[in-house]
Amino acid sequence: MTETQTATRPVVELRGVTKRYAGVTAVSDLSLRLMPGEVFCLLGENGAGKSTVIKLLTGVERPTSGSVVVDGEEVSFSSPRAARDVGIATVYQEVATLPLMSVARNFVLGAEPTVGWGPFKRIDMATASRTALAELKNLGIRRVDDGRQLVGTMSGGERQALAIARAVHFGARVLVLDEPTAALGVRESATVLRLVSRVRERGVAVLFITHNAYHAHAAGDRFMVLRRGEPSAEFARGERSIGEVIELMAGGAELQSLLTGVERGQVGVGDDSSAV
Ligand SMILES: Nc1ncnc2c1ncn2[C@@H]1O[C@H](COP(=O)(O)OP(=O)(O)OP(=O)(O)O)[C@@H](O)[C@H]1O
Numbered sequence: 001m002t003e004t005q006t007a008t009r010p011v012v013e014l015r016g017v018t019k020r021y022a023g024v025t026a027v028s029d030l031s032l033r034l035m036p037g038e039v040f041c042l043l044g045e046n047g048a049g050k051s052t053v054i055k056l057l058t059g060v061e062r063p064t065s066g067s068v069v070v071d072g073e074e075v076s077f078s079s080p081r082a083a084r085d086v087g088i089a090t091v092y093q094e095v096a097t098l099p100l101m102s103v104a105r106n107f108v109l110g111a112e113p114t115v116g117w118g119p120f121k122r123i124d125m126a127t128a129s130r131t132a133l134a135e136l137k138n139l140g141i142r143r144v145d146d147g148r149q150l151v152g153t154m155s156g157g158e159r160q161a162l163a164i165a166r167a168v169h170f171g172a173r174v175l176v177l178d179e180p181t182a183a184l185g186v187r188e189s190a191t192v193l194r195l196v197s198r199v200r201e202r203g204v205a206v207l208f209i210t211h212n213a214y215h216a217h218a219a220g221d222r223f224m225v226l227r228r229g230e231p232s233a234e235f236a237r238g239e240r241s242i243g244e245v246i247e248l249m250a251g252g253a254e255l256q257s258l259l260t261g262v263e264r265g266q267v268g269v270g271d272d273s274s275a276v
Pocket residue numbers: 021022024025026027044045046047048049050051052053
């Protein structure tokens with residue numbers, strides 16, 4: 001990261017945000033800042049509130065209280081489109097790309113370059129293909145070398161790469177990655193983690209959501225562990241070991257007492273009275 005980037009203000013912030021649904025507080029008094037050229041890892045077990053944070057940052061939901069701030073100005077996104085317009089892009093693992101379309105077509109989807117005019121206007125596939133392959137190469141993905149390849153034939157890591165490359169190419173300043181490595185094997189995950197580093201080097205603010213402490217550790221600059229909608233820990237790279245992070249996510253002492261109870265036969269399967 002360069003000195004200028006360090007000095008820059010956050011691209012987007014949550015300030016004291018609470019989100020309540022009927023009967024449930026999904027996120028409570030949460031503040032976070034996404035800085036350009038930094039990977040912010042949001043960790044948490046199922047139900048911790050990670051998806052809710054994504055929804056608040058990407059205009060899917062509005063906070064019950066607190067504010068969303070972009071470039072220092074409070075905003076109220078009326079739709080996901082409004083968040084995209086200020087450069088906040090989300091890559092969801094399951095729906096990132098369309099398998100029956102080519103690499104080139106997926107890359108330019110919604111912003112197709114054209115040739116010809118009037119009734120003769122058509123998608124400029126040569127330009128789409130050239131752009132897609134160049135952008136993938138820039139991000140270190142070299143195995144894909146034909147824009148006509150169907151996305152369905154690509155590996156999971158390559159598909160993620162394509163979705164990320166597309167978002168960055170079309171001007172994302174904030175990239176929200178929702179569990180990008182959850183369905184991937186070790187090699188594929190490594191590809192995606194390397195890609196995250198490249199994206200950071202380009203000055204993009206990355207929000208990396210995961211429940212995998214190892215992947216977070218490999219890619220992150222700053223970390224927040226969410227538990228039941230509240231930040232239970234915040235730290236910077238190098239300040240905590242992986243073991244400590246795993247313990248923080250699970251609930252440390254609480255988990256230990258549950259395990260001890262199971263060993264002694266005090267807690268049966270399905271007994272959630274001491275659930276963490
Ligand atoms: N639309 C909703 N209506 C009611 N409750 C909700 C709604 N969305 C989320 N919740 C609740 O808010 C809490 C946080 O959910 P959220 O989906 O943000 O967690 P998460 O960390 O993303 O979990 P996972 O990893 O399982 O997706 C949960 O208790 C969930 O049941």
